Amino acid sequence: MTTTLLTNIGELTTNVAAGGDPLGTVHDAALLMADGRIAWIGQAADAPARGQDATIDAGGRAVIPGFVDSHTHLVFGGDRADEFEARMAGTPYAAGGIRRTVAATRAASDEELRLRLQRFTTELHGQGTTTFEIKTGYGLTVADEERLARLAAEVSGEVTFLGAHVVPAEYAERRDEYVELVCGEMLRACAPHARWIDVFCERGAFTPEEARRILAAGAERGLGLRVHGNQLGPGEGVRLAVAAGAASVDHCTYLDDADVAALAGSQTVATLLPGVEFSTRQPYPDARRLIDAGVTVALASDCNPGSSFTSSLPLMIALAVREMGMTPAEAVWAATAGGARALRRDDVGALAPGMRADVVMLDAPTRVHLAYRPGVPIVQTVWVGGRAVTPEPSAR
Template sequence: MSGLLLTGISHLVTNAGPVISDAVVAVEDGRVIYAGSDDDAPGLEGRIHIDCAGKAVIPGFVDAHTHLVFAGDRSAEFARRLGGATYADIAAEGGGILSTVEATRSATEEELFDLTAARVRRMLAAGTTTIEIKSGYGLEPEAELKLLRVARRVGRELPVTVKTTFLGAHSVPTEFKERRDAYIRLLIEEMLPAAAPLSDYCDVFVEDGVFDVDEAREIFTAASRLGLGARVHAEQLSRSGGAMLAAELSASSADHLDNATEEDAAALEESGVAAVLVPGASYTLRSSQAPGPMLWRSGCTVALATDCNPGTSYFESMAPIISLAVVQMGLTPEQAIWAATRGGAVSLGYDEKGLITPGVPADMVVLDAPSPTHIPYRPGTNLVDKVISAGRLVIGHIDV
C-alpha cells in the first residue's frame, strides 16, 4: 500500500479556487494526484486511509521571514520595553540585535543547530512546512557562514523546506561602530562572496540609524552579481525608503512595511514585489500594524510571517500571526490564511507551494476544527491535528 487518501474533509482550502466542501485528497509519490469533491473522486483505493471526520484541511504554512538561528535570551529587554524603554534606547546601550550577536558568536555550530532544530520542530507541530531562515546574528565572516550552514542543515535533516537569506547587513557590529564604511566594504568584498553558495537571497535592514538607501543599493547590487535575490527590511520603524528601493530593484519582497504609503504600495505592485507583513513584531513593540488591507487592495501579493526572533517577535506559530492580521491589521480570515500559505510561497518564488492541487508537493495541515476560520478565532489553541510534508505524515497519527 502506498500513498495517502484523506476523506471526510469538511472544508478543503486549495488556494486554486473556491473552498471545497465534503472533499477528498489523494497523494502518491509525495505529490497530490486528486483534490476535489468526494462525489467526483475517481477510484482511489489502495492508499493509506486518513479519515478527517469533518475536519478542515489547508496547505502547510509558509513562513517567509524568520531569524531562527540564534543563541541567548532577551526577555529582560521585553520587560524594559514594557516599562517604557524604546527599541532605539536599548540598541543605543548595546542591547537589541548586538546582544544576540554576542551570544550567537559564542555558541558552537552544533549548539546553534540544536537550538534551531528545536524551534523548527515546534513550528512544524504548529503546521509550518516551508521556512525562510535569515542569518544576521554573526556580523562577521565566519559567524555568518556558521548561521547559514545551520539553516541549510535544518532543511536537510528535518521534514521542512528551507530557503536561506544572507543578512550580514542586519546591523553594524560593535567593532565597526566608528568605521561603518569599512564594514560595508567587508560585506561586499568578503562576506557576500563567501555566503552566496549557502544563500538564496540577500537582505538589508533599511532603516534610520542602520543602513540607508544608498548603502543598501550598493550591497544589493553586489548580491545580484552573485545571483542572489533581494529581500528588504523596509519601512518598519520609519518611512526610510526601503519599499521604493525594493520596487526599483524588483526585489522578491519588501518586509514589515508598517509605515508604507499608497505610493509605496503602487510601486511594489507595479514591480511585482511581494509585501511580507509581520504583525507579531508590531504587536510586541506596541506600534501600529502595517496597512495590510491597503496593500491587498493595491494588488500586491501579501504574505504573512512570524519574523521569529529573540527580541521583537518571538512567535513560532503562524496561528497567532493570522489572528493578529485579522483582528489588528484588518485582513479577512480568508485573506490572512491565503497570505500565510500561498502568499508566502509566492514571495519565496515557489510555483507549487501553498497549494493543494494535482501535481504539487503534498504539504498539508489537517485542522482539529471544521473550518479554517477557527485559526484566527482560537489563536491560543494549537488546532493542528496532522501535518503532511512532501506526502509524508510527520505530525499526528492514523487511527486504525
C-alpha cells in the same frame, strides 16, 4: 510509491482560484498524496476506491495548505526576555538590541545552534508551517555568517544572507569597511549556502545608498533580493526594494501613497509581520489599504529573540484579522500562497496535482477557526512532502 488518501474533508482550501473564490474551497472533499506530491483532489464521493497504502478519515475537519513562513531569524544564541519585559513597561524598541544577540551567537557552539534549529523545526511543524525561510545576521563576521548560513541550510532550502543586519560594534567607526566586507569576502563565503540576500534599510541599520550597493553585490552573485523596510518610520526601503526587483519587502509599517503605488505596480510582495507590532507596541501595518490597492500581501512570523519571539503563523493570522483589517480568508491566503509568492515558489502554498504534498488538517470545521480560536492548538496533523511530521490519525 507511498499513497495516502485523506477523505471526508469538510472544507478543503486549495488556493487554486475557482468561481470567484481565490481560495478555491472544496466542500465534502478528498485528496490523494502519492510519492510526496498531490496526485488528485476532488469530491470525496469521487475519490479513487482502491490502491492506497492508507486511507485517513478527516471526520469533516478543515484542511489547508501548509503555512509558508517567508521571514524568520531562527539561528541565534542567547535570550532577550528582559528587553521584552522592559518594552512592556514603556521602553521603546530600537534595533540596537541585535548586537546583544550577535555576542551570544558568536559564543555559541555549532552543536548548540544546531540543536536550537532542530527544536524550532519541530515547533514550526507542530503549528502547521511546512516551508520556512531562515536569515543569517547574528554573526557579522565572515566565519560566523558562513556557519549560520551553513547550519540554516541543514534544515531549510530557503536561506537568506543577512550580513547587512546592523553594523557590528567593532566597525562602528568604519561603516564603509563593513559594507565592503559584506559585499566582498562575507558574501563569497555565504553565497554557496544561500538563495537570497537581505538588507535592513532603516535608521540605526543601513542607509539607502548602502542597501543598494549590498543588493547589487548579491544580485551579481546570483542571489534573489529581499529587503527589511519601513519598520521604524517612513523611509526609502519599500521603493528601493521595488526598484531593485526584490521578491519581498518586509515590515511595511509606515507607508505613504507613493510606497503603496510602487508596490501595487510591481511583483514585489509586501510581507507583514504583526508579531513585531504585538511585541514592540508599534502601530500595526494597514493590510486593508495594501490589499485594496492590489498589492500582494504575505504574513510571516519574523521569529527572532528581540522583537517577535514567536513562530506561530496561526497567531499571525489572528492578529492580522483583529488588528490589520484582513478577512480570515485573506489572512490564510497570505500565510500560505502569499508566503510562497514572497519566496517565488510555485510548488508550495497551494494544493493542486503535482504540487508538494504539504497538508495541514485542523481540528476544526473551517479555516476561520484559526482566527476565531486564537491561542488554541487546533493544528491536528501536518504532512510535509506527504510524510506525517506530527501524529497521524488512525488509517484504515
